Amino acid sequence: MTSTPRPVRREPGSTSLAAVKIPRPLVDQMVEHAREDLPNECCGMVGGRDGVARTIHRARNARASPFSYDLDSKDLIRNYNEITDTGDELIGIYHSHTKSAAEPSQTDINLAAYPDAVYVIVSLADSENPEIRGWWLRDGKVDEERLEFD
Numbered sequence: 156m157t158s159t160p161r162p163v164r165r166e167p168g169s170t171s172l173a174a175v176k177i178p179r180p181l182v183d184q185m186v187e188h189a190r191e192d193l194p195n196e197c198c199g200m201v202g203g204r205d206g207v208a209r210t211i212h213r214a215r216n217a218r219a220s221p222f223s224y225d226l227d228s229k230d231l232i233r234n235y236n237e238i239t240d241t242g243d244e245l246i247g248i249y250h251s252h253t254k255s256a257a258e259p260s261q262t263d264i265n266l267a268a269y270p271d272a273v274y275v276i277v278s279l280a281d282s283e284n285p286e287i288r289g290w291w292l293r294d295g296k297v298d299e300e301r302l303e304f305d
């Protein structure tokens with residue numbers, strides 16, 4: 156897919172210096188999206204800079220599936236442009252898990268295409284208490300990122 160925008164590369168090692176911060180109102184937007192798209196998984200993108208999220212951009216789940224997601228390619232490009240037009244970077248990709256924990260599935264790991272974006276998973280397994288965790292998915296490897304909500 157040659158039209159897929161490439162994320163801006165960070166300086167080597169910079170991702171491990173600090174937690175990724177996601178202000179509470181943005182967390183609420185992702186949870187709201189996850190609930191609206193039930194029974195399917197939702198997905199979208201997170202814009203920001205210096206490890207701090209500033210905007211949430213919904214994308215259609217091209218698979219419309221309860222078990223996996225694929226960012227609609229038109230939404231992907233539109234969102235990417237919206238994010239970078241403000242001088243921000245694509246810092247995260249989010250999606251929901253409707254019944255399983257906020258841990259990447261093998262499919263998530265296999266299909267992860269953005270080594271410089273943190274993969275945020277919103278789990279609605281406990282519908283009253285959504286769980287949100289962040290992951291780096293690179294070359295088939297999985298590393299958890301500490302997310303800070305404030």
Ligand SMILES: [Zn+2]
Pocket residue numbers: 223250251252258259260263276
């Ligand atoms: Zn997943």
